[in-house]
Structure formats: structure tokens, C-alpha cells
Amino acid sequence: MMPTINPSGELVLLDLVTHRRGKVRVGDIVIVRSPEKPTKVVAKRVLGLEGDSVSFLTQPAISTEIETVVVPKGHVWVQGDNIYDSRDSRTFGPVPYGLINGRVLLRVWPPERCGFIEHNVPLQQVASGEMEQNAISD
Amino acid sequence: MGSWKYLWQFTKSSIIGGVIGLTISDRYLTITPVRGISMHPTFANSHTNFPGSLKGDIVVVEKFCLDKYSFSHGDVVVFKLPSDHKKQYVKRIIGLPGEWIQVPQSSEVIKVPLGHCWVEGDNSDWSLDSRSFGPIPLGLIGGRATFIIWPPQRISKVESKIPEGRVASHHISLQ
Numbered sequence: 001m002m003p004t005i006n007p008s009g010e011l012v013l014l015d016l017v018t019h020r021r022g023k024v025r026v027g028d029i030v031i032v033r034s035p036e037k038p039t040k041v042v043a044k045r046v047l048g049l050e051g052d053s054v055s056f057l058t059q060p061a062i063s064t065e066i067e068t069v070v071v072p073k074g075h076v077w078v079q080g081d082n083i084y085d086s087r088d089s090r091t092f093g094p095v096p097y098g099l100i101n102g103r104v105l106l107r108v109w110p111p112e113r114c115g116f117i118e119h120n121v122p123l124q125q126v127a128s129g130e131m132e133q134n135a136i137s138d
Numbered sequence: 139m140g141s142w143k144y145l146w147q148f149t150k151s152s153i154i155g156g157v158i159g160l161t162i163s164d165r166y167l168t169i170t171p172v173r174g175i176s177m178h179p180t181f182a183n184s185h186t187n188f189p190g191s192l193k194g195d196i197v198v199v200e201k202f203c204l205d206k207y208s209f210s211h212g213d214v215v216v217f218k219l220p221s222d223h224k225k226q227y228v229k230r231i232i233g234l235p236g237e238w239i240q241v242p243q244s245s246e247v248i249k250v251p252l253g254h255c256w257v258e259g260d261n262s263d264w265s266l267d268s269r270s271f272g273p274i275p276l277g278l279i280g281g282r283a284t285f286i287i288w289p290p291q292r293i294s295k296v297e298s299k300i301p302e303g304r305v306a307s308h309h310i311s312l313q
Contacts, residue, residue, distance in 0.1 A: 022224075033277030036253040038207040074221035098218030099277045 001043055002082040004029065004118060011109035012043075012117070014102035024049070024076065024097075027119045029104040032078055035092050043104060044088050048077035050097075056090055057083065069094070076100070168199050168281065170216060172228050176259035176266065180214065181228070182292060196288035197228075197296065199281035207276050209234065209255065212298040214283040217257070220274055228283060229257035229267050230301070235276075242269060253277070260301060 005012070014031060018024060026046055034040040048054035048071045055068045060083045071077050075094035080086025089095065104117050162168075172181045173194040181195045199216050203209060209231055219225040233239040233256030240247050242262065250256050254273035259265025268274065283296045 033275070034253065035275040035277060036251075038253055038276035038279075072221070074219070074223060096218070096220040096223065096275060096278055098220065098223035099275060100223075 001029070001045075001080050001086070004045075004081045005043060005107075006113075010107055010113065012104045013106040013108050015105040016102050018103045019097075019100040022097075024100060024103060026052070029117055030076075030078065030100045031102040031104065032095055033099045033101055035095050035099060036087075041101060042087075044078035044080055044086075046076050047079050047089075048094075050075055052077070054089075058090070060084055074098075166201055168201070169196055169287065170199055170226070171196050172283075175264050176261050177214070177228055177230075178261040178264075180230075180260050180296065181286070195286045195292060197283045198285040198287055200284050201281040203282045204279070207279075209276070209279075209282070210298065212300045214296050214298070215257065215279045216281050216283060217274060217279045220271055220278060226280065227257075227266075229259050229265070232256045232258045232268070232300070233273070248273075255279075258301075 018028075019030065024030060024046055026049060028046050029043055030046055031041050031043055034042050047056075050071050050073050053068055053070045054077045055066050056079065057063075058065045058067050069077075071094045074097050076097055077089045077094050079088045079090065106116055107113055171194055181197070203213075209215065211231060211234065213231045214228060215231055216226055216228050219227055233250045235250055235252045235254055237250050237256075238247055239250055239256045242258075250273050254275055256268045256273050258267045258269065262269075285296060286292050286294050
């Protein structure tokens with residue numbers, strides 16, 4: 001999730017209400033139980049809700065090939081902010097909404113980075129076509 | 139002033155009891171009603187339609203298995219529907235990650251992906267399960283149904299068994 005969350009680890013405050021009310025929006029960072037390994041939870045950014053079409057670079061490091069998918073009913077598309085090194089919906093596909101366990105609200109540690117988490121979609125992802133429209137229209 | 143003191147004591151103990159109860163229900167054990175006929179005959183669906191009467195069975199769901207997500211074949215689990223997180227279903231685990239499953243009523247054999255499981259209802263004619271929505275992520279599972287506690291005449295343990303007619307997975311992989 002670099003640069004939003006440092007790889008050395010940060011403490012964040014979770015909001016456990018929003019996802020239960022079904023109010024998760026595009027751009028939120030959520031804690032998701034990994035569909036590949038249920039004992040693991042991962043933090044990813046929501047880039048598409050059910051019915052949205054999401055475009056992404058399949059191999060950002062070596063090519064500019066773009067793939068577009070429509071997120072199925074009851075699912076969300078999640079991606080790490082560091083698109084070069086993240087296992088996310090690009091590898092395991094859209095995840096069921098029910099796997100969301102919370103929304104990251106605040107960064108509380110380290111103190112100099114304390115504050116609200118940026119809600120916008122980082123620039124490096126905006127570079128990929130339609131995602132730009134998704135990010136801005138929301 | 140005795141009644142105020144009593145009232146305060148009562149409020150305090152209700153709040154503490156509530157918090158303890160919610161924690162237990164969230165982490166260890168909870169009870170949930172089961173409706174519908176998809177798990178017949180394991181869970182009954184009563185046909186009484188009196189207002190206020192409880193339809194179906196009430197089961198105890200244990201959540202200790204979520205610690206390591208260790209399940210075995212035949213476990214009856216409660217999970218959120220992949221296409222709608224507000225709906226909870228109860229089904230039996232037929233296949234675990236990495237196993238080969240023969241899809242009933244078709245010759246297709248698929249491999250259950252890592253971190254997923256294949257669930258089916260006991261009443262295969264009337265069940266919406268993995269045969270229609272495919273394998274589900276284990277993370278959607280909310281617990282394992284262990285006991286039926288209501289109605290009283292049906293109090294029993296929920297047996298963990300593999301329904302007849304389902305071939306054990308390793309046989310298929312040999313074919």
C-alpha cells in the first residue's frame with residue numbers, strides 16, 4: 001500500500017460501522033480477509049463497486065496493456081496503491097463485499113504522519129484510462 | 139434513595155452483561171435461526187404459519203474454528219452469500235482448498251481454489267449453493283453449526299457427515 005501506508009508498519013484506526021451499513025465508497029481503504037488465505041487480512045483501496053467497470057494495467061512494470069472488467073453483483077474491486085508490488089484484485093479478481101472487515105479511518109502512528117488517510121486515488125493509477133473517469137466522477 | 143441505588147446497580151449489571159454477551163456472540167458462540175428447506179432433513183422447516191411461531195430450527199454456531207479456519211468435510215457452516223453480504227446461508231462443506239470436485243448433474247470436474255471451499259445443501263433439489271455460485275472464499279464463513287437447540291423435540295448435535303452419492307475427492311483426481 002505504499003505510499004499511503006509505509007512498509008515498516010503503521011498503526012491505523014479502523015471504522016467498523018461503514019461496511020456493515022453498506023456505505024463503502026470508491027477510494028476508501030478497507031481491511032479485507034484475503035480470499036486466497038483466510039487467516040490473513042490485507043489493506044487495499046476500493047477502486048470499484050458492484051456494476052462498475054474497472055480498467056487496470058495487467059503488468060504495469062513491463063507493458064501498458066489495459067484490461068477492463070465489470071465488477072459482479074455483491075463484489076468490490078480492491079487494489080494496492082503500489083501497483084508494482086501488490087497482490088490484489090488484479091491477481092485474485094473481485095472480492096465479495098462480505099470479506100470486508102473494516103475501513104481505515106486514521107493513521108495514528110507514527111505521530112508525525114498522524115491524520116486522516118488520503119481518500120483520493122493516487123496519481124500512478126489515474127494514468128490508466130477509464131480509471132481516471134471513475135476516480136473523478138466519484 | 140434505596141430504589142435509585144437499586145436502579146443504578148441494575149443498569150450497571152445490564153451494561154456489563156450486554157458487553158460480555160456481545161463479545162461472546164461476536165467471537166465464540168452465537169445462535170441463529172435456520173429457515174428454508176435447502177438443508178432438509180438436517181434442519182427442519184416447519185410448515186406452521188401461526189403468527190409469532192418460530193419457523194425452522196435454532197442452531198448454536200461456534201466460531202472457534204475461525205481461529206485457524208480449519209474445517210473438515212461435512213461440517214455445516216454459516217456463511218455470507220458472495221453476491222449479497224446481507225444474506226446468510228447455511229450449507230455443508232463438500233470440498234476443501236486444492237481438492238477436485240465433480241459438479242453434480244454435469245461431467246465437469248473443477249479444482250477448489252486456495253482459500254475457498256465447495257458448499258452444498260443437503261436437499262440438493264432445493265438448494266442454492268456452490269453448484270450455482272461456485273466455490274466460496276473461506277473468509278465469508280461466519281461459524282460452524284454444532285447444535286440444534288430449538289424446537290425442544292429436535293434438540294441434537296449437528297452431525298458432520300458427507301452426504302451419500304458424493305464421491306470423495308481423491309478418487310476423482312485419480313481418474
